Amino acid sequence: MIFVTVGTHEQPFNRLVKKIDDLVADGKIKEKVVIQTGFSTYQPVHCDNHKMMSFEEMQNTLKEARIVITHGGPSSFIEALQFGKVPIVVPRQEKYHEHVNNHQVDFTELIDKRMNNIIPVYDIDQLANTIKNYDKVVKTKNSGETSNNKQFNEHLEHIVDELVEK
Template sequence: MIFVTVGTHEQPFNRLIKKVDDLVASGDIKEKVIIQIGFSTYIPKNCEAHKMMSFDEMQQALRDARIVITHGGPSSFIEALQFGKVPIVVPRQEKFHEHVNNHQVEFTKLIAERMNNIIPVYDIDDLKTTIDNYDQIAKTKNVGESSNNKQFNEKLEKIVDGLAK
């Protein structure tokens, strides 16, 4: 199963949701896909869609997923990392009116370079190839206790909590 989450930001992330839905429609993705669509206005026709999900539903989807695809919000991909997943991260981009600026692109680049524990996708047309090659790509990433993911997650959580106050 593939789980896609776009978080709770009030701007739509139709670009990602439509791309995943199109990949299922064309048969490029053959497994079940669950998408948390948030405030997106595009409603998938070929995937199980939820506007929002409870904490328990999100945890279960993250646990069950073979692949997790998230937007570039830290809490979304940190959760995937906490479940031992190497998330595919598609940051929201200002030019598509998905966010107020490009901080998700910048943050995704920073984490990909420093931690090497996520799979960034900046061009939505690269998503199919990334999904097709996910298992091989994920093997090249830092995962598990030896990669300091747990320490990274704890430190980043403190930073994010501090910023949110």
């Protein structure tokens, strides 16, 4: 099962939700997909979807998922990491009116470079290929076996402190 979460930011993330729905419709994703759509206005037709999920529902779905795809909000991909998943991260972009600026792109780039424990996708047209090659790509990343939450949180705290100082 693939779990997609766009978080709770009030701007829609239709670009990601529609792309996933289209990949299922086109047969490029053959397994079950669950999407937490948040404030997206596009309504998926080919995937199970929920506007919001309770904490318990989110935790259970994260545990069950083979692949987790998130927006670039730190709490969403950190949750996936806590369950030993290497998430595919599709940051929201200002040019598509998905957020007020490109901080998700900047943060995703920084975490990928420093921690190597996420799989960033900046071009939505690369998502199908990333999902197809997930098992191969994940082997090149730091996962639960090679890193730990404490070390990650310490690095993250340092990164956030540096960003706040700027």
